[in-house]
Every structure is written in structure tokens, then in C-alpha cells.
Amino acid sequence: MINEAVLLESKTLRDSVLDRTDVLDRVKALSLLPDGVHVTTAMVATYFEVAETVINNLLSRHRQELESNGLRVLRGSDLREYQNLNMSSSSGGYPQRRSSLALWSRRTVLNIAMLLRESAIARQVRAYLLDMEYLVRTRPVDNPVFIDDVRAGEPVPSLDDRIDQRIAHVLGKTVVPVFNALIETSSEHRRELIALRTGVEHLERRLRQNHARLQRLEGRRGIA
Incomplete structure (x- = not known):
């Protein structure tokens, strides 16, 4: 059976299970932005019960991997357009007066769960993934x-x-x-x-x- 250490270290293995985003809700409810698809960095930190700086550090170290799996960082006109479109049908949910906004998809939140070592929630998510991978393989x-x-x-x-x-x-x-x-x-x-x-x-x-x-x-x- 694949162990947790391999999942933490192997990008290939992480990529192979990224479609299993349903495990996030099996461990803990993931709150979404008003668009029903994305979360902010602060919301990712809240889900995993860690400081926002921890998520930002992982973003800096694994930016290419996260962006390839759906992470978007909006700035300038893209940020204003996104907020205007989504705020029109909601009373809130987006941080205001910011020069940039990182939008995390469920895939990228799951990606963080496979990179974040110091989080009990992330460990539970990885445990679910490993159990499901074992069932599929056997x-x-x-x-x-x-x-x-x-x-x-x-x-x-x-x-x-x-x-x-x-x-x-x-x-x-x-x-x-x-x-x-x-x-x-x-x-x-x-x-x-x-x-x-x-x-x-x-x-x-x-x-x-x-x-x-x-x-x-x-x-x-x-x-x-």
C-alpha cells in the first residue's frame, strides 16, 4: 500500500488522485465563494486550520504545480471584472481593496492537502485518499x-x-x-x-x- 510519505514527495502520485476532490467534504465542509467554485487563500487556511502564511509559503514553493492544477491569481482589471460579476449576485464573500486575489479551485485545495505536513485536517484527507487508492488498486x-x-x-x-x-x-x-x-x-x-x-x-x-x-x-x- 502507498504510504503518506510517498504522497507528500511524489508529484506524479499527487496528480494521479487530484480528481478525488469529494474527499474534502468527507473530512470537513469546504466553504466556497459566491461563485460556488473557488475559495480564497484565507478560506484555504481556515479549512486546514493553519495560519494564512503557511498556505502562502506553500504557494511560493509549489506555484507552478498549483497553477497547472487550476490556481488563478487575479490582478488589475481581471480582478475588478471578476469581483463585479460575482458581487452582483451576492452580498459579500470577496476581500476588498486588494491588489491581487488568489482563487483556489477544489483541485488546488486537494493539492495543498497533499503538500501540507502540519495539519490534522490535511492528514485526514491524505488518509482518505490512500484508502481509496488502495481499494482501487486491489x-x-x-x-x-x-x-x-x-x-x-x-x-x-x-x-x-x-x-x-x-x-x-x-x-x-x-x-x-x-x-x-x-x-x-x-x-x-x-x-x-x-x-x-x-x-x-x-x-x-x-x-x-x-x-x-x-x-x-x-x-x-x-x-x-
Whole structure:
């Protein structure tokens, strides 16, 4: 199983799990700006329960990685335009009288969780990521051949169980990332997209929970 130290040190491994932004809300609710997509540096610091300077230091050291994953720093006319567009439908949420504004997407917040060492919240997020990565690596959802399992005396999963595994895999690896990309780039229908993504993530969790429950039942029957 991949350990936490490797996740902290390996950019390649961090990039491989950046689509799993749902783990943020499983650990702690992440408050968003009125646009429903971004957070400020101060909000990132609040989420991880660290000083804002800690986040700024990570931004300085890993700026290229964070920007490649969606971090935006607005200045001048871009900043004024962004605030005017989003403040028109909200009573607040954006820091005023600033020369620049860093906008963090959920992907970049997750990126920080994999860089931030001194935060109990970040450690919990990494623990979720590692557990999920372990399940993906050890679950044979992509193998259509079950002959070897029969020869080894292992119970063959039912057709319904295999279908549930496949649907959960596709939702987690394909559909949710598509929603994330749409939410990141679309200025319209954000709330609808976020609601749809939440529904898909809920369905994925239910399928995985059902699969785990079936496995436990099969284990009990084997013992009996």
C-alpha cells in the first residue's frame, strides 16, 4: 500500500488522485465563494486550520504545480471584472481593496492537502485518499475473466455485483472528473452542475457501500 510519505514527495502520485476532490467534504465542509467554485487563500487556511502564511509559503514553493492544477491569481482589471460579476449576485464573500486575489479551485485545495505536513485536517484527507487508492488498486473491477478465480476456489461475483462495481468505477473515474472540469470552466449553470455532481458522488458511494456489504455477507456465509 502507498504510504503518506510517498504522497507528500511524489508529484506524479499527487496528480494521479487530484480528481478525488469529494474527499474534502468527507473530512470537513469546504466553504466556497459566491461563485460556488473557488475559495480564497484565507478560506484555504481556515479549512486546514493553519495560519494564512503557511498556505502562502506553500504557494511560493509549489506555484507552478498549483497553477497547472487550476490556481488563478487575479490582478488589475481581471480582478475588478471578476469581483463585479460575482458581487452582483451576492452580498459579500470577496476581500476588498486588494491588489491581487488568489482563487483556489477544489483541485488546488486537494493539492495543498497533499503538500501540507502540519495539519490534522490535511492528514485526514491524505488518509482518505490512500484508502481509496488502495481499494482501487486491489479491487479487480477491470478484469472480465473469472476462470482463475473459479480454479482457485474463490467465489465468483454475481453479475449484479460486477455491474455495480463497474458503474461505481466509471462514475468515480470518468463522470465525476467531467463534472469537475465543467464546473471549473463554466460561468453558467454552476449550481446545477454542482448539484448533479453531488448526486453522482452519492450514487457512487451507495454502490461502493452495497458492494462492501455484499462482500461481508459472502464472508459470513463462507465461515458458516
